[in-house]
Amino acid sequence: MPEQQGSRLQQLDAAHHLHPFTDSQALHRKGARVIDRGEGVYLWDADGNRILDGMAGLWCVNLGYGREELIQAAERQLRQLPYYNLFFQTTHPRATELAATLAGLLPGDMQHVFFTGSGSECNDTVVRMVRHYWAVQGRPERKVIISRHNAYHGSTLAGASLGGMKPMHAQGGLPLPDIVHIDQPYHFGEGQGQDPHAFGLERARQLERKILELGPERVAAFIAEPIQGAGGVIIPPDSYWPEIQRICRQYDILLVVDEVICGFGRTGHWFACEHYGLEPDLMCMAKGITSGYMPLGAVAVGPRVAGGLIDGGEFFHGFTYSGHPVACAVALANIAVMRDEKIVERVHTDTGPYLQQRWASLADHPLVGETRGLGLVAALELVADKSDNRRFPGERGAGVICREHCFGLGLVMRAVGDTMIISPPLVISRAEIDELVDKARRALDLTYQTLNH
Numbered sequence: 001m002p003e004q005q006g007s008r009l010q011q012l013d014a015a016h017h018l019h020p021f022t023d024s025q026a027l028h029r030k031g032a033r034v035i036d037r038g039e040g041v042y043l044w045d046a047d048g049n050r051i052l053d054g055m056a057g058l059w060c061v062n063l064g065y066g067r068e069e070l071i072q073a074a075e076r077q078l079r080q081l082p083y084y085n086l087f088f089q090t091t092h093p094r095a096t097e098l099a100a101t102l103a104g105l106l107p108g109d110m111q112h113v114f115f116t117g118s119g120s121e122c123n124d125t126v127v128r129m130v131r132h133y134w135a136v137q138g139r140p141e142r143k144v145i146i147s148r149h150n151a152y153h154g155s156t157l158a159g160a161s162l163g164g165m166k167p168m169h170a171q172g173g174l175p176l177p178d179i180v181h182i183d184q185p186y187h188f189g190e191g192q193g194q195d196p197h198a199f200g201l202e203r204a205r206q207l208e209r210k211i212l213e214l215g216p217e218r219v220a221a222f223i224a225e226p227i228q229g230a231g232g233v234i235i236p237p238d239s240y241w242p243e244i245q246r247i248c249r250q251y252d253i254l255l256v257v258d259e260v261i262c263g264f265g266r267t268g269h270w271f272a273c274e275h276y277g278l279e280p281d282l283m284c285m286a287k288g289i290t291s292g293y294m295p296l297g298a299v300a301v302g303p304r305v306a307g308g309l310i311d312g313g314e315f316f317h318g319f320t321y322s323g324h325p326v327a328c329a330v331a332l333a334n335i336a337v338m339r340d341e342k343i344v345e346r347v348h349t350d351t352g353p354y355l356q357q358r359w360a361s362l363a364d365h366p367l368v369g370e371t372r373g374l375g376l377v378a379a380l381e382l383v384a385d386k387s388d389n390r391r392f393p394g395e396r397g398a399g400v401i402c403r404e405h406c407f408g409l410g411l412v413m414r415a416v417g418d419t420m421i422i423s424p425p426l427v428i429s430r431a432e433i434d435e436l437v438d439k440a441r442r443a444l445d446l447t448y449q450t451l452n453h
């Protein structure tokens, strides 16, 4: 695409397009970055620059760009049946096949799925489903859902309410009633100087204290991401999840796990639940379920809640595009490729450990206070002083400076405050991992120069 075309698009974009999660004035000063095409783990912008996509789009393009199997599955389905719904005692072949395929992949004894169009819609579904479930059990007072500060569960009213992003709550009067938050298990950010094991237990036991404070008879569910994604790739200490699961069982609280990022191989397992030994009652999936080629979400439902829903009369809930046939066809093709090419095994035994080993080598950089990761997701913390992990003052914008240097070098790396995060396509090769880590180090060097001027 010629350069003129890029700036023409930027002008049209500024004139007509309001963007999600964007400060419009800041965007208009710079002009939007126009991403034009993709192949494998690479993107090309409108000026022809090649960029290694270290974020797999928004944590979703797990098989990389340009996969013929997914494209052809979509095309075949568009010809056969481009749309039909699942309401009112109807199904279509791809939704049924996908539900059965997922049942064979889900952790624990989960055997049912409810389709949606996105991760946010999964979490809206969760709120309605758990409250409906308890009402069907004759316990309508069990309404409160406990989540965590700095969690991300999407951007609809329920998704943003379950999420713990304060700036999101401040816009639009959230959270919704009967959604409360406890602290996150973010050791680097909130537990400096404490033993990680003890810190993990302490954060988990906040759940117990919150349940007792509210009264266990009022609490419906606890929801969390196994590893917080948008919050900054926050990996809890190993003591955290077993204690959370114990508390949920002891007080008969439903456990809801949001696997929208972690699911479909990101951690080197089909689901992070397997890594942490979790047996959730409900589990949210989206993003990697189609490698982002089509919008789709699904809530996996364990036997307890499924039984309640099946016996509970009509559940007045669903979306026009829930389980869209083209999205389901793409999801089936996506899962077939993942199985044929043993993608999850490769992340578990080969590329995941390789990325983690290379990523950990960045820890010696003067700007880096910590590196962490699992499978093909990782983070590093930018600090002003390594000796005490002191942060830069927020207004320096160290994370944004680093992110912009990454773009300049042809790498997408995301900044969450001063935490730099990556989540590359699961098909990334060792050579491409080398390129990613080399570019990250060069970006850190440039960031160091910028910040010390």
Ligand SMILES: *Cc1c(COP(=O)(O)O)cnc(C)c1O
Residues within 6 Å of the ligand: 117, 118, 119, 120, 121, 123, 152, 153, 154, 155, 159, 225, 229, 230, 258, 259, 260, 261, 286, 287
């Ligand atoms: C992205 C995300 C969501 C929201 O999914 P959308 O498809 O953007 O609605 C929910 N939960 C988690 C953990 C996510 O990362």
